[in-house]
Structure formats: C-alpha cells, structure tokens
Amino acid sequence: AAESQSGSKIYPYTYPYIYGSQYGGSYVVQNDTSRDAALKLTIFGPVENPRWSVVNGNTVQRGKVNAVLTMGHKIVVDSSDGALELAEYTNENEFVKDLYADGDFSTVRFVKALPGQNIISFEQDGSGDIDTAVEVIFYAESV
Numbered sequence: 001a002a003e004s005q006s007g008s009k010i011y012p013y014t015y016p017y018i019y020g021s022q023y024g025g026s027y028v029v030q031n032d033t034s035r036d037a038a039l040k041l042t043i044f045g046p047v048e049n050p051r052w053s054v055v056n057g058n059t060v061q062r063g064k065v066n067a068v069l070t071m072g073h074k075i076v077v078d079s080s081d082g083a084l085e086l087a088e089y090t091n092e093n094e095f096v097k098d099l100y101a102d103g104d105f106s107t108v109r110f111v112k113a114l115p116g117q118n119i120i121s122f123e124q125d126g127s128g129d130i131d132t133a134v135e136v137i138f139y140a141e142s143v
Contacts, residue, residue: 026121027120028117028118028119028120029117030116030118031113031115031138033115033139034115035139036112036114037136037137037138037139038081038112038136038139039079039112039113039135039136039137040077040078040079040134040135040137041076041078041120041122041132041134042074042077042135043074043075043130043131043132044069044073044074044091044130044131044133045069045071045073045075046069046070046126046128047069047124048069048125048126049064049066049068049124049125050067050075050122050130051063051107051123051124052111052120052121052122053111053121054111054112054118054120055118056113056114056116056117056118059114061108061112062108062111063077063104063109064103064104064109065077065102066103067088067099068126069088072091073088073089074088074089074090074091075087075089076088076089077110077111078110079111079112081139086099086100086102086109113136120134
C-alpha cells in the first residue's frame, strides 16, 4: 500500500520511487539516505526551452534543453544509473527523438537529489505554467 506524503505517493519497493506532479511551482524532496538519489524529470508540452534546477543548501544543479514541444509530447530527463537519457516522447511513451545534443552543455542536465532537503524547480522561455512530474529513485544498499 502506498502512503501519501505532500501529494506524492511512496512505494516500499527495494528501490522506492516517489512520484509527484503539478503545474509550475517547486517540489521538495527529502533524501534521508547517505547516497545521491536519481531523478527522472518529465516536462509536458507545450513548452519552450525548459530549465530545471535542484537546490540543496549551497549546492545548485541546473539543466536546460533547447527544444519546443507541442501538446501531446513530453521531455524525459533521467539521471538513473545506467540509463542517462534526455529525450522527447509522445504522451503515449512513443520515442520521438534524442535531445542530448540540444541540451545546454553549460549545465549538468542530469540532476540528482543530494542527501538532505532538495528543492526542484522548473521554468521555460514560453508563457504559462509548466506541467511536470518528478520521480525519485532511492538506491538501497544490500549487505
């Protein structure tokens, strides 16, 4: 059974995920582990040149991709180990194209939730709110 925490669902799997979705604004992710947690960011169209940031104390990680998406398409930014991805998909999860070359290389692009409190925010060059979703992948250590 999933527990609700600030509108997000927490699942007790070996590699628990936290899902959240909202329009604009920010997400707060508490990473109570000693390891960085991978993030899978989804940014739904319409959107123009989206930017994202993760703030953890004095550490700021930023990402950006130069892309314009229409309604019905989304950008996936996945920092999971072994699955680094910056790509465009339809909302039905059909791959459209790799956006890695369109990423802003002055940014880290593949952001993670560091130990402690993380604030994840989104912006764009276009007008209006951005419809986004965040998945957090906490890695469990086995003994």
